[in-house]
Amino acid sequence: MTDVFIGLEIHIQLLTRSKVFCSCPSGFGEEPNLHVCPVCLGYPGVLPALNRRALEFAYLTGLALKCTMAKRIHFDRKNYFYPDMAKNYQISQFHAPVGVHGNMDFDAEDGRKTIRIHDIHLEEDAGKMIHGSGKSLLDYNRAGSSLLEIVTEPDFRSGREAELFLQEFRSLVRTVGVCDGNMEEGSLRCDANVSVNKPGKGLGTKVEIKNLNSSRFVRKALEYEIRRQSRLLRTGRAIIQETRLWDEKRTRTEPMRSKEEALDYRYFPEPDLPPFCPDEQFITKVADMLTELPISRYDRYRETWELNEETARYLAEDVSRAEFFEQSVEQGADAKLAASWIKGELTKLQAKGEFSFSRRTVDPQGFSSLLRLTDAGEITAQQAKEVLQVMAETGGDPQTIIKERVITGGLDEQQLRDLASAVISQYPDTSAQIQGGNMKALGFLMGSIMKETGGAADPKASRRILLELLGIDLTK
């Protein structure tokens, strides 16, 4: 048995339009070295000019992570040589970061857990170095983009916990609107440190793991590393303090550098940027930017509408989806019905690119009146799906669409006729009974049509056609 201690260092690229110290646009996937200027290329004589928006986003994240916010921050230089870092020092925060002593809740497999946040600090991103065929190429488009680093305390006990936390964290930064949370594109990056020790002995020797490009890799790498270190511990061998890289192909970690090779960053205060002391106006502005966090929405959905865990989490994790849901309920939709339709049909439409919760063609008002029509049995579920499709395409309201279009429930008049004829010939006795005046027997034929179509047939149309084919005119 061992105790496991895991801490995460998460980097998020802030969604600022320009870079953190110059006016170059920050973006992903552009032609290499397109978004560069003397400042982010580190030409002689240039100075950093701090992006106000990046500061707001940093404080906003700190607020969402319940940090003690700094009354006065300054920047420090972290000195080390690397070709993708134009100045060979990174402007970061060491002595007076934006926030300290925060915490964040998430749901682990065995229930709710609180992770302590050590600190969050604002810094600049490096460029990218691409190696290949005896050459190394440099792309400085990303150099100087605003980056926020969030450092947790070693509060996780398993790789799965770290993975679940990261998923909740990604949802949080997306909801707050500071980061797009895309791990594949590198706008959310994570390093992990892990130590194992004999029970009750406290922290062991720390090993840092890098190159974790998804929350799944984080879990796998940690699980591998815990096994590796536990084995060393069990067999009485030493665990070396080092940095290791996750190799996804071989599904194992490899040594990168040991403690002896660790760099001395020679931190000292950045003389080119004055300290920043947020005033009341700044603090108010940032506080106004803060929206309800996903985990709090989740709790509310569970409590107020008794949604199941999966549905509540699905709705709460995406802010535009959550808002669509809540607004539909405000418009009078039944919460459970709305939730199930959002999770089902609207998500399908979104996957097909025909609808988006953030740029809506279907608004919550139209959506909720459609649900009411379905609930009242005026249209079938299948018809409602069709109407929803039309709403997504045209942006119209359901009443008008029903009035103006033939909504057959997926079957046109002729198909329905053929089906009715078939049912009549299949059950000649029942048909004769109906013709004899036993209208209750009509229910059986109707049921057969419904069974054949999986409930898609419009009941009114089916009834009309059956009666017509049986030669019964009820108006007489």
Place this chain on the structure above:
Amino acid sequence: MTGIRELSQWRSLTRDGDSRARYQRMLQRADRDIASMLEIDVEKGFSSVLGQNSPHLQGIPFSVKDNIALSGFSFTCGSKILEPLVSPYHAGAVQKLLSAGAVPVGKANMDEFGMGSSTENSAFTVTRNPWDLDRVPGGSSGGSAASVAAGLVPFSLGSDTGGSVRQPAAFCGIYGCKPTYGRVSRYGLAAYASSLETIGILSADISMMEQVFHCISGTDERDQTTWEAVPAYQDEQGSPTAAVISDLEGMDPEIRRGYERTLEAMKSLGWKITEVSLKSLKYAMPAFYTIACAEASSNLARYTGIRYGMRHSTSAAQEEMVRMTREEGFSAEVKLRVLLGTYVLRSGFQDQYYLKAQKIRTRMKQEFDMMFSQADVLLMPVYPVQAFKAGDEGMTPMQQKVADRYTLPANLAGLPAVSFPAGIESGLPVGMQLLGPSCSEERLFSLIRKLSEVIPPPELPVRLGAEEEADD
């Protein structure tokens, strides 16, 4: 008056294509012996002008120290490592002068990255003092000072990290202004020691210096350490109080005589003199070099040959290429300071060096605050000796550093200081300086103008050809 020429005469040098071509020839000829400039191009400079906002500065030529960005011109900082670099942008201060209509005519030589006091430590050429070609013009803005003293230009932009504007100005018999930290944008000044240095002005004429200061000072959004200063003082009516340091040591007799002469002039103008002590003064040198080297080690890390500048011709991998480029591109003095700076910043040793130096700096600021609650200005010599001989007969780098003790305090405390000529001794100029509280430049200019009525500035060894001008 500019001290040398009337404004209209300076202006006529840049007026039309023919004048500029003639001025170009005159500059090249006049600079042959003193080598104050690394690049001279009047026409290119004229085409860089961005406006004519100032009736005073419009059409007026100037030179720019080669560590200040002037787009399209060389940007070597006096270093081999930047030899092929052409600036892609204008410094903030340069941009303001170009908008005013002033005409840059070239880049001035300097000690590599501002590290030196003689302009001998340039990778390209040794600049001579126009007063005596065997002597140095001072440094690191020696090219700027020589170009002004030789009458090539009426003013020059330099930079002052620890006296690099004032000391060469004193050696060359002209005025040198080191502004309050944050009053002039540093954007475009290649950094040596960011927290200590400012762009400064060298001129033979105090009024011109005032005009230039007025033009280049003020906020720049690209330098967030600038601030909109409220000038501490306007033109002085009453009698000011000048502080002098009671136990000032180590001055050469010539400097001592200039100092005494200035004191007499002050008294004759009715100024009150008060003796003060500045206890932190003796720690200025070690504190300064600790901080300056620390910052330099980080500021110079960007010069690797990867993105611009010189690159060693090796075919080795990048790490080795960077090492060889820096080995070849930097001089021994630069390497010494980078190594010292790296040493004092090591983790675990910062308390011993870097933080201790910062404490001395804080202490010095407090002492100045105290002093300027009782006095309006402080008089000090600029340098303990006059312009020294070039080469082996001159001062060693260590002697030069020790001799920086009078100029360093203004940089450590971020205060303004203006140096001025205080007579000729043994055929060479003597320089004094007035320091004042934050943002008191206007007062310093005004008081120095009054002193110049008692001690007139010297006649300069003008070299800009007379025979060519006769063509006019």
